[in-house]
Amino acid sequence: xxxxxxxxxxxxxxxxxxxxxxxxxxxxxxxxxxxxxxxxxxxxxxxxxxxxxxxxxxxxxxxxxxxxxxxxxxxxxxxxxxxxxxxxxxxxxxxxxxxxxxxxxxx
Amino acid sequence: xxxxxxxxxxxxxxxxxxxxxxxxxxxxxxxxxxxxxxxxxxxxxxxxxxxxxxxxxxxxxxxxxxxxxxxxxxxxxxxxxxxxxxxxxxxxxxxxxxxxxxxxxxxxxxxxxxxxxxxxxxx
Numbered sequence: 001x002x003x004x005x006x007x008x009x010x011x012x013x014x015x016x017x018x019x020x021x022x023x024x025x026x027x028x029x030x031x032x033x034x035x036x037x038x039x040x041x042x043x044x045x046x047x048x049x050x051x052x053x054x055x056x057x058x059x060x061x062x063x064x065x066x067x068x069x070x071x072x073x074x075x076x077x078x079x080x081x082x083x084x085x086x087x088x089x090x091x092x093x094x095x096x097x098x099x100x101x102x103x104x105x106x107x
Numbered sequence: 108x109x110x111x112x113x114x115x116x117x118x119x120x121x122x123x124x125x126x127x128x129x130x131x132x133x134x135x136x137x138x139x140x141x142x143x144x145x146x147x148x149x150x151x152x153x154x155x156x157x158x159x160x161x162x163x164x165x166x167x168x169x170x171x172x173x174x175x176x177x178x179x180x181x182x183x184x185x186x187x188x189x190x191x192x193x194x195x196x197x198x199x200x201x202x203x204x205x206x207x208x209x210x211x212x213x214x215x216x217x218x219x220x221x222x223x224x225x226x227x228x229x230x
Contacts, residue, residue: 001169034216036152043202043220044144044152050214087152091215095168096142098152 002026002090006099012107019075021102023088028068032092035064035073038101039084047086048073078104109133111141111203111221118227119193127188127224129203136184137161140206142217143177143188147199157206158186193228200225 003026013019023033031051036044046055048064051071061076075082083106088099114128129141143155156167158177165177176189186203201224204217 032214036217038152043223044204044217045220046216046218049207049216049218055218089152089154089217094166096154096157096217098154101151 001095002029002093002097004088004090004097004099006086006088006102008102009100010103010105012105013078014107015078015080017078017107019078019082019104021073021086021088021104023066023071023073023099025069025071025090025092029090029092031067032090033064033066033071034089034091036087036089037082037084038087044087075104109205109219111205111219113201113203113221113224116225116227118229120230121193121195121228123193123228124189124191125193125226127190127201127203127226129186129188129221131184131186131205134205137181140208141177141179141186142204142206144202144204144217144220145171145199146202146223147196152202155188155201160186190226193226195228197226198228 005024007022033051035048037047038044047058052064063074065072085101085103087101112130117125119125137160140157140159142157145153155171158165174191178187203221208215
């Protein structure tokens with residue numbers, strides 16, 4: 001299986017900060033990479049698909065980049081509703097592995 | 108709107124079985140596969156596998172063979188997850204999710220997700 005490693009595992013930030021989360025694949029996955037946001041007690045929600053495409057309805061402060069093995073999710077100006085856990089997921093192989101998650105907390 | 112609605116929470120004893128349902132609405136059920144994802148308490152997301160809704164063919168992740176069964180009832184646009192011989196470590200929230208696939212490239216993602224079903228296994 002392809003292993004997905006996110007960093008950091010958690011971070012503290014303030015409203016208005018620029019936040020960057022990294023996801024690394026154990027082998028090249030081209031742009032077969034998706035990002036999800038999960039708030040406590042809620043189901044995950046799709047944010048970014050194919051590494052850089054913004055899902056409809058998702059604010060433009062979210063962006064994704066990368067290809068091959070290294071990917072980034074950026075929140076340009078953190079808002080109160082963005083405090084959540086973020087997961088990357090590879091869709092290159094049939095076994096759709098997720099990263100371990102990055103929890104974004106209020107500083 | 109496109110949505111997946113799952114059945115309610117379950118409390119089961121070790122050794123029992125449970126069936127979780129996932130009812131789809133707002134789209135043609137047999138055009139999109141359904142995936143299942145587990146989330147143990149305080150843990151991350153773990154992909155369990157998927158079922159092709161046009162053929163009923165299931166694919167299981169390595170850690171989910173044997174006691175886990177995916178099935179369908181296309182007449183009511185519903186997917187099911189059955190877990191048998193329940194163990195305490197099966198306690199988790201189980202999610203279904205629709206797989207959106209771009210046929211030409213094979214790119215795919217999960218959207219939407221069901222609201223989740225908490226299965227608690229305790230004596």
